[in-house]
Amino acid sequence: MKYLITTICLCFLLLSCKKEFEGTRPDSKINQLKEEYSDQLIKSKEGWIGILYPKGGGSYTFKFSFDNKNRVKTYATIDKEKTIKSDESSYRLVADQIVSLYFDTYSYLHQLADPDERKNGGLRGGGKISDFEFSFIQNSKDTIKLRGNHNESELILIRAKEGEGDNYISKTFAQAMKIDELNQLSNYYNSIQINKKDYGFILNTEINCITFYYDDKGNYKSFTTEYAVIADGIVLRKPFEANGVRISTFSDFQINKTTNQISVQYNGQVKAQIKNVSKPISIDKEAPRRMYMIDKMHTSSTGFTISGVKDAIGLTKIQGFNMFLFIPRRYIDPLDAFYLIHSEDFHYGPIFNTIYNDEGVLFFKPFQLLSGIPPGTAYEQLFIDQNKLWFDPAGFNVFQTGKDCFDFVSRKDSKIWIRFK
Amino acid sequence: MKFYILTVVTLCFIIINGCSKEKLPTDPIVDLGGDRWAPSPLDNFIKEQFIKTYNIEIKYKWSPFEVNYNRTLVPAQESKVIPVLRAVRDIWMKPYEKVGGKNFLKLFSITKFVLVGSAEYNNNGTIVLGTAEGGTKVALYLVNDFELKEKPTVVQMLHTIHHEFAHILHQNIHYPQAWRGISTQWYTQTWINTDKKTANSQGFVSSYAKSAESEDFVETISFLLVEGQKAYDDLIKENMEMEKTFRLKERIVHQYYKDAFNIDFKSLQKEVQTALLTLTKTETK
Known part of the structure; x- marks a missing residue:
């Protein structure tokens, strides 16, 4: 028996040696x-x-x-x-x-x-x-x-x-500037009709993200994806399935800032009208909670946009301006802050409580109207003007425009909004 | 018995046959001898100035396995490589050669300089500007911020180089026993919590010198060479209560260079200072 097993093993050994490597080497x-x-x-x-x-x-x-x-x-x-x-x-x-x-x-x-x-x-x-x-x-x-x-x-x-x-990129850059005009129309809200259904959409040109949102039996539904700018429009990273139509590109943006008339082509062939409107198609009632609970300081580079004018208050023109910073739970209690960061890392702005309700309304209750180191007395009025918008008792609707990025839109006037990233 | 004969015969058969049929592959092994690329004028400069002369390889192109793979780093900007290398050659190599002899640097097996564009960021908020490994490899960071016209960036880079080379020196011949015990009570892992002024008042040239005995040694050398004797004397004047410590450290450094390498530290210091002034002045004009 022992011999038999050994002989079989030796046979296996013999057989295993016969195989030569064939094919292409790595x-x-x-x-x-x-x-x-x-x-x-x-x-x-x-x-x-x-x-x-x-x-x-x-x-x-x-x-x-x-x-x-x-x-x-x-x-x-x-x-x-x-x-x-x-x-x-x-x-x-x-x-x-x-x-x-x-x-x-x-x-x-x-x-x-x-x-x-x-x-x-x-x-x-x-x-x-x-x-x-x-x-x-x-x-x-x-x-x-x-x-x-x-x-x-x-x-x-x-x-x-x-x-x-070589001039492809400068054409692309010009296209990006042109697309950004969608953020310079008088109202914040834009809507587009695709296959007979209305969709609200937000184009965040700071992070190159597009969001479509719509009402689904009383519920807010949305789809967000990044997009790439090319010389004649944008290409969505993930296509959007809209009422049976799969959309992967938008091109031929025709934007008239004076008349608020906009048209665009999707998938390179279908022309669609974009409406700049004063009411949203749907409201994301959970967005304020999501925004507030994220462990993040929300930054804005432009401050409030009013009627399509970015930084309408003029705070970014302050010498040494760095950014706006909304800091949830800046202090224990919890107290939050909305600072303007200037001269490297000095801050100035209000401290307040953030409140949101089940209807998706976000508003702020002041605790201290201005705190920190002011960039100069000449700018005091600008901060007071900004506070009037920030502490508007009517509050804001909140829309998510990308991963952890949110826009606050005034509920009283859809021409007033601020974008955080 | 029969069985053993059979086994031996079979094994011999396998071994002999196994050897005879082997054919070695003719395909070249991937990247054998290192990466290859079309040489540019920059590569030629490196070949002439560093490889032929010192047999030192300069890795300025990105090579992720030469650096800490867990950190975010970027490669060097090509336009910064020659200025950095000129500073390395003129303010580090040449002074040592002048004072220590033409073959001094060749006594040490530095085989490789790795240039990295950015600094390496640690989780505790500090940054790494240079590293020396095994007495053979030196990595220099923050190459992209180097500007020959701006003396502070040159001083910072040279401080790193002299610091790292001093490590290589003591990795070859250990620093004197006398160094031990001078400032032992102050060495701490949490050196970042000590500002420069406090570190100076405790007898250190910098906060980082507090991190370990060997770091204290090389920081002192680097300070004396790059910042210069006057800066060292001024430091002592501002911290008179630590004069004895500072002077003792200076003496030990002088003695170490003399005994271990037969180098007159004062002359080396002068050479470094002159080279530093010449190079930054020429560029500023």
């Missing part, structure tokens, strides 16, 4: 993939349009031109200067666990990932939670989908067509 596969990807990047004559969705939110459009000397020329919609002036840096393809594209010296792309919060307005030590080393996830002739190795941001590269040359 090294060869990786080298081949690196070459293929590299060729694909370099051989696009007009370069690549890059849409970046950082993990930290928002979206940015880039234009990349890769050459065969590991150099990449970049334009970006981060700010106006970067749309006109290109930046040259280096890139390389690296065989990590998945073949990766490293943008390996600093360029516009890295500004978003910079841990120095002064470089991008993000978090200290984290920036905008973005990436600059990406794994190839999906690849077709004209589209490459990549995922950030560090923070899992998403980068989509789309082969640029003829006519989408």
